[in-house]
Amino acid sequence: MSDREEEVRLMKGNEAIAHAIIRYGADGYFGYPITPQSEVLETLEEQMPWDTTGMVVLQAESELAAINMVYGGASTGKAVCTSSSSPGISLKQEGISYIAAGELPALIINVMRGGPGLGTIQPSQGDYFQTVKGGGHGDYRLIVLAPATVQEMADFVGLGFDLAFKYRTPAMILADGVVGQMMEKVQLPVQRPRRTDAQIAEQCPWAITGRAESRGHRNVETTLEMEPNKMELNNHRFQETYRRIQENEVRYEEYYTEDADYLMVAFGSVARICLKGIELLREKGIKVGLIRPITLWPFPEKIIREVGQKTKGVLTVELNAGQMVEDVRLAVECKVPVAHFGRMGGIVPNPNEIVDAFYKEFPEAK
Amino acid sequence: MAKIQGAVDIDRERCKGCGLCVVACPCDVLQLQPKEVNDRGYHFAYDANPDACIGCGSCASVCPDSCFTVYRLVLKEA
Amino acid sequence: MTKEEIKKNGTVVAAKPRLITDNQMHYCPGCSHGVVHSIVAEVLDEMGLADNAIGVAPVGCAVFAYNYIDVDWIEAAHGRAPAVATAAKRLNPDRMVFTYQGDGDLSAIGTAETIHAANRGENIAIIFINNGIYGMTGGQMAPTTLEGMKTATCPYGRRVDLNGYPLKIGDLLAQLDGTCYVTRQSVHTTAATRKTKKAIRQAFENAMAGRGTSVVEVVSTCNSGWKMSPVKANEWMEEHMMAKYPLGDIKNTVK
Numbered sequence: 001m002s003d004r005e006e007e008v009r010l011m012k013g014n015e016a017i018a019h020a021i022i023r024y025g026a027d028g029y030f031g032y033p034i035t036p037q038s039e040v041l042e043t044l045e046e047q048m049p050w051d052t053t054g055m056v057v058l059q060a061e062s063e064l065a066a067i068n069m070v071y072g073g074a075s076t077g078k079a080v081c082t083s084s085s086s087p088g089i090s091l092k093q094e095g096i097s098y099i100a101a102g103e104l105p106a107l108i109i110n111v112m113r114g115g116p117g118l119g120t121i122q123p124s125q126g127d128y129f130q131t132v133k134g135g136g137h138g139d140y141r142l143i144v145l146a147p148a149t150v151q152e153m154a155d156f157v158g159l160g161f162d163l164a165f166k167y168r169t170p171a172m173i174l175a176d177g178v179v180g181q182m183m184e185k186v187q188l189p190v191q192r193p194r195r196t197d198a199q200i201a202e203q204c205p206w207a208i209t210g211r212a213e214s215r216g217h218r219n220v221e222t223t224l225e226m227e228p229n230k231m232e233l234n235n236h237r238f239q240e241t242y243r244r245i246q247e248n249e250v251r252y253e254e255y256y257t258e259d260a261d262y263l264m265v266a267f268g269s270v271a272r273i274c275l276k277g278i279e280l281l282r283e284k285g286i287k288v289g290l291i292r293p294i295t296l297w298p299f300p301e302k303i304i305r306e307v308g309q310k311t312k313g314v315l316t317v318e319l320n321a322g323q324m325v326e327d328v329r330l331a332v333e334c335k336v337p338v339a340h341f342g343r344m345g346g347i348v349p350n351p352n353e354i355v356d357a358f359y360k361e362f363p364e365a366k
Numbered sequence: 367m368a369k370i371q372g373a374v375d376i377d378r379e380r381c382k383g384c385g386l387c388v389v390a391c392p393c394d395v396l397q398l399q400p401k402e403v404n405d406r407g408y409h410f411a412y413d414a415n416p417d418a419c420i421g422c423g424s425c426a427s428v429c430p431d432s433c434f435t436v437y438r439l440v441l442k443e444a
Numbered sequence: 445m446t447k448e449e450i451k452k453n454g455t456v457v458a459a460k461p462r463l464i465t466d467n468q469m470h471y472c473p474g475c476s477h478g479v480v481h482s483i484v485a486e487v488l489d490e491m492g493l494a495d496n497a498i499g500v501a502p503v504g505c506a507v508f509a510y511n512y513i514d515v516d517w518i519e520a521a522h523g524r525a526p527a528v529a530t531a532a533k534r535l536n537p538d539r540m541v542f543t544y545q546g547d548g549d550l551s552a553i554g555t556a557e558t559i560h561a562a563n564r565g566e567n568i569a570i571i572f573i574n575n576g577i578y579g580m581t582g583g584q585m586a587p588t589t590l591e592g593m594k595t596a597t598c599p600y601g602r603r604v605d606l607n608g609y610p611l612k613i614g615d616l617l618a619q620l621d622g623t624c625y626v627t628r629q630s631v632h633t634t635a636a637t638r639k640t641k642k643a644i645r646q647a648f649e650n651a652m653a654g655r656g657t658s659v660v661e662v663v664s665t666c667n668s669g670w671k672m673s674p675v676k677a678n679e680w681m682e683e684h685m686m687a688k689y690p691l692g693d694i695k696n697t698v699k
Binding site: 027028030056058060061062064065066068069070071072073075076078080094095098208209210211212213214218219220221222223224 | 494495496497498500501507508510514515516517518519520521524527528529530531532534535536539540541556557560
Binding site for chain 2: 445447449450451453454455456457458459460461464468469471472473474475476477478479482631632633634637638673674675678
């Protein structure tokens with residue numbers, strides 16, 4: 001089957017990401033191997049997109065180099081991306097801060113593993129704070145997309161790039177190792193052509209294309225501003241962008257929320273396990289709903305407030321010690337109890353554990 | 367024999383008075399202003415001995431601040 | 445003949461390069477950066493690259509290089525210029541991509557990025573200002589600081605038992621198969637600037653011809669950091685810096 005049409009395939013989430021990057025018409029990928037996301041780079045190298053779309057694929061000497069290659073490529077107006085896993089993403093924070101400060105579009109993929117430190121190569125959601133609250137230095141935000149299926153791994157590549165270019169800010173796909181490693185049916189998008197230099201010059205007038213004289217003025221990509229008044233203005237501009245993103249780009253899914261007496265909030269693969277747990281609870285007549293934030297930033301606080309405040313209690317389930325739970329508490333304004341259940345160290349809970357955790361937190365529901 | 371005459375214009379406001387041109391000049395044309403300073407307070411360079419200039423451009427080549435415009439005129443002897 | 449007559453009848457043999465902006469340079473009086481900036485600007489213009497160039501500026505004194513040379517620039521994070529340049533060049537292979545880095549940027553924090561970009565043979569030119577000290581932050585010890593040389597962080601002189609040896613990173617880069625041209629020059633005399641200009645031109649030609657990575661190390665002064673007058677700094681550089689960092693081509697595979 002040709003890549004000119006949509007195509008249904010069975011593959012890992014990481015592989016789907018790689019195919020989606022090529023099919024988006026991305027210009028470059030710069031990576032460094034780290035488990036559990038090495039299939040992204042491996043698949044790209046195997047696909048040899050430089051022969052088909054002309055896309056550049058490069059294995060860098062480090063995550064630091066890779067993210068700074070992304071910074072360099074994005075500066076020239078190209079659609080560029082990188083992927084890594086938790087410890088590698090920590091290394092990339094310097095560059096991510098620069099990309100945000102430089103108002104550059106770029107896509108970064110984090111297939112999270114357990115931490116802190118070297119931790120484990122097993123799945124985790126321990127990087128929620130790092131991703132949603134900043135990570136690198138300075139006042140910036142990332143658009144954060146949390147896929148729960150292999151299909152979303154593929155779909156969020158295009159969505160992430162589009163949002164990054166729309167708002168000139170970096171976007172991150174925050175996946176957990178489960179979604180990266182599991183195989184599912186996925187419909188790959190149609191191959192899009194890479195943008196031409198003329199299109200880039202037109203769509204990205206800020207891009208450092210080297211064409212200072214043709215343009216009539218030079219472009220400079222810098223994150224440095226020594227004048228405090230100007231630096232504050234820069235920050236106000238960033239914040240204005242973030243405000244627009246918060247207004248327009250909140251994404252989430254709701255399940256069984258119409259009649260819910262209790263609410264669960266979970267993202268990524270865990271949301272799917274929660275859904276199974278909720279079905280088990282509903283078989284017992286306990287009406288539990290689920291909200292799955294798709295954008296972790298901007299956080300779907302409005303819907304969580306609206307639904308959550310009408311319930312008797314909220315349980316977040318995460319593969320961490322309790323990170324998103326803080327934002328859920330803020331969203332419901334502490335009007336109802338918000339509890340957290342998490343597994344760490346690479347352990348993924350099964351639906352029955354989630355049911356047990358629910359009963360433990362809300363024994364009156366029985 | 368052709369005779370070469372030169373002249374230099376110095377952008378006194380760009381000049382920081384580092385003195386590298388004074389040393390580089392093979393004909394001792396240049397000096398730093400002993401008293402006068404430019405808007406930024408530097409004792410800027412000037413052509414104290416302009417008749418000696420041969421327009422070689424040595425001053426310009428070592429000037430960090432691109433202050434020099436150097437002219438050269440080749441005079442054919444009659 | 446009067447000066448006005450010479451100006452009227454003669455030809456302009458030197459002037460502020462067209463691509464040097466009117467911005468006042470922030471460099472200290474006598475700093476080598478300004479001379480190298482002029483040379484880079486001249487070479488870009490002479491090679492017709494003003495509408496084809498992407499410079500990558502470092503962190504260090506040359507952090508504001510983009511204010512002075514009138515082409516497109518990307519300001520990189522400290523040490524990462526070769527990684528930034530790698531992507532800029534690979535994604536825009538017909539452009540002239542060069543980095544402009546000091547010794548703190550290139551030979552300390554950016555050692556990995558520099559060595560690997562050079563080892564991949566990225567078709568970029570690296571302009572490397574080696575003055576043996578961190579200028580921007582106020583004269584601290586660099587990997588290139590000479591043995592016995594006093595800086596803010598080795599106030600009694602660099603001791604190799606404490607701080608290791610001066611890093612001859614130019615020689616190191618010349619060992620890599622990815623580099624086609626590694627040369628060490630200076631800008632303290634007219635003759636030296638002429639050679640440096642030739643070297644930068646060669647480096648830019650190599651980058652455009654896809655011959656691999658070129659490195660032009662410019663042994664420079666930091667008279668503020670060295671606490672000397674500009675003239676004295678040049679003398680000190682000739683006597684001490686050039687003994688450790690001798691001038692000339694270290695490697696040239698292009699003949």
